[in-house]
Amino acid sequence: MLKGENRIINIVSNDRPISKETSRVLKQKLEKAGYYVPNEFDSNGDLIICVGGDGSFLRTLHDNNFPSMPIVGINTGHLGFFQEVSPYQLDEFIFLYSKGEYTIQEFKLVEALVCTKSHCIELLGVNEICIKGDKSRTIHLNLSLDNSFIEKFSGDGVLVATPAGSTAYNYSLRGSIVDPRLSLMQITPIAPITTTAYRSFTSSIIVPETSTIKVYPEYRFENSILIVTDGEEHKYDEIEEIQLRMSSLKAQVLRLKNYDFWNKVKEKFL
Template sequence: MSNIKTRIVNVVSNNRPISKETSRVLKHKLEKNGFFVPEEFDQNADLIICIGGDGSFLRTLHENNFPDMPIIGINTGHLGFFQELSPYQLDEFIFRYEKGDYIIQELHPVEALVCTKTHCIEIIGINEIAIKGDKSRTIHLNISLDDSFLEKFSGDGVLVATPTGSTAYNYSLGGSIVDPRLNLLQITPIAPITTTAYRSFTSSIIVPENSTIKIFPEYTFENSILIITDGMEYKHYEIEEIHLKMSDLRPKILRLKDYDFWNKVKEKFL
């Protein structure tokens, strides 16, 4: 992205009435302040403003192929963990954005290389990538960390979370909240089975940023696996192995300078 500002701002929103109205008001305010808001997503814009909840925020990044420009969210949803602003802060935001009163925070997504006998596909997750059995069946996964065998997991599945995603699905599974300034991945079990027949880790495992997590499924009933990335579910057949690691992509979030991650955690969870 060029350092020369074009003053083009992409505004995207979900279809909720409050989001559409916020989008209308925001576009008017931006244009009044000399910004150009295109009708279609412009890859040469300086900024994306996403209006909605956390789901809208994640979909915007996925649907636009993780663009290089920073993104900021206006919360018209429920939790709004990604979203920086409320609808009543539009004037304040435009004023502070023009002054440069913000910081850019880089995200560290997780990527999975999913391979069958015939081909491989790449999947990116901002929050997490989860591997689960189809039709809620128990799944058996041989898991290695780099070249070291870790465990034969049995249960509903495993989730590999980024620091950003540590407060999402990972947190509901009992995983750890991770400060986003740390570069690491977290492997969190989903309903692990620990009996005399099966032995699985029951807590999350923290691994360094340069690790590769290798997963080799064992099939009992049928040869399909669900892979869920940031809440979007895909069914794959005859997967032989899955390699997960930290992606080289660095999507950017624009944060106002007084943003504090741990204050956000307390505000949303306590």
């Protein structure tokens, strides 16, 4: 096996016993191969290995401010769509990584500029950013795409997904699965109301990555809504406008050379 020449590899794990044990074994194997594994996260590292499921994978990116180093996942969770390696493949992974037999897949993030009466906040999502009603109430949102008004949406909310997130919450809402080689955003309704009183799109809308989606809440019973980024809730009062667009920031995901997106889709969903 080729030596790691003391390159720094960060290991991040959730608290499940299987993840902790896998991390312990992985650290031993990496150090034997010549890599340095710090006890605390090192922002100057060459790689992040996340041991856990898809939730752990996303939290690692958020908690470390979307670092420029690539990340790879070892699946000790359930679905493991982002994860590249199984716990029994540790030796194989280290061997292939040491030989450079991998590629780096870049995922563009979606960003939201949330403006209240007093200030604006920027949020980022790997999979998606959702706009939902607080306390599970119906919300009413005026949606515009660039300079064109689309609709007044009524329902539980709307989701703006990246191609990477098309197989996540978006898919459960019957949004489209998108090949990650495409650059676009997908606007997917969450429980839209379509009656004689309210008219909302009932299917997702695909828009170019250069688009800006603008959302203007229309308050009736409360003055706060939830912004959910990759499952993490953010609540702000008196939101006046939300602008969503593709971010210039990217997440870098390490893929072994035999990785194929559509084989992964068949394996996990069909």
